[in-house]
Amino acid sequence: xxxxxxxxxxxxxxxxxxxxxxxxxxxxxxxxxxxxxxxxxxxxxxxxxxxxxxxxxxxxxxxxxxxxxxxxxxxxxxxxxxxxxxxxxxxxxxxxxxxxxxxxxxxxxxxxxxxxxxxxxxxxxxxxxxxxxxxxxxxxxxxxxxxxxxxxxxxxxxxxxxxxxxxxxxxxxxxxxxxxx
Numbered sequence: 001x002x003x004x005x006x007x008x009x010x011x012x013x014x015x016x017x018x019x020x021x022x023x024x025x026x027x028x029x030x031x032x033x034x035x036x037x038x039x040x041x042x043x044x045x046x047x048x049x050x051x052x053x054x055x056x057x058x059x060x061x062x063x064x065x066x067x068x069x070x071x072x073x074x075x076x077x078x079x080x081x082x083x084x085x086x087x088x089x090x091x092x093x094x095x096x097x098x099x100x101x102x103x104x105x106x107x108x109x110x111x112x113x114x115x116x117x118x119x120x121x122x123x124x125x126x127x128x129x130x131x132x133x134x135x136x137x138x139x140x141x142x143x144x145x146x147x148x149x150x151x152x153x154x155x156x157x158x159x160x161x162x163x164x165x166x167x168x169x170x171x172x173x174x175x176x177x178x179x180x181x
Contacts, residue, residue, distance in 0.1 A: 005052065006068035009059060012045050013071035016078060042078050049075045050085060058092040060101030069096075073106035077113055086114050104154035112139075124151055125159040128166055136166040 019041050023029040029038075049072065052059060059072040076089045090110055096102035112122035121142040128136045138159060141147050148158045156162065 001065060002056075002063050005056065005059065006064040008048075009052075009064055009068045009071040009075070012048065013074050016041050016045060016074065039081075042081060045075045046079045046082055046085070049079065053089070053092065058089070058096040058102065060096050060099070062101060066103075069102050070106060073102065073110065077110055080113075080117065083114065083117050086110065086117075090114060105156050108151070108154045108156060123147075124154065124156065125162070126156070128163065130170070134170065136163060136170055138163060 016038075019037055020029070023035055023038060028035060052072070056063065059069055061069045064072070073093065076086060076093075079086050079089075090107070093102055093107050093110055097104050097107050108124035109126045112124050112126040115122050116127045116139050121140040122138075123142050125138045125141050125144075125147045127139045129139055130136050143150075151157065151159060151162075157165075
């Protein structure tokens with residue numbers, strides 16, 4: 001196991017999530033199309049994850065542990081400035097899943113992100129948006145009648161539970177802002 005690479009990936013993920021949470025807590029997230037603070041982190045991480053994948057291939061569970069592999073996924077999931085790279089990683093991630101080197105749900109999230117960013121319907125229902133009242137809803141799906149079966153195959157909860165969890169998290173965040181603001 002490459003402990004140094006694992007630590008680097010976890011550090012990159014921690015910084016991404018810390019800045020994201022700060023923006024959520026301050027109410028700044030969503031005030032602009034792509035907040036400059038999170039964009040800067042994504043740009044920095046994007047450069048580094050490309051170097052890592054170029055040198056090591058997909059950071060799999062046997063090389064960086066489950067947490068390190070999931071951190072690599074999150075970094076690629078947030079590489080929204082380079083959808084071509086995200087698409088290239090889909091193939092690597094799918095192969096890693098088949099080899100037991102990555103979690104199936106990671107592939108599902110990345111697949112859906114790439115599809116929805118391309119204006120296409122998603123497969124697994126992982127990508128949500130919010131309506132005019134701030135309530136989360138899943139973006140269009142290719143086969144909505146099969147989505148829960150497909151989600152189950154990759155280790156995800158039913159779509160209705162996921163959407164409810166997202167909505168509850170939104171309400172808690174809104175409540176925290178109102179209390180602390």
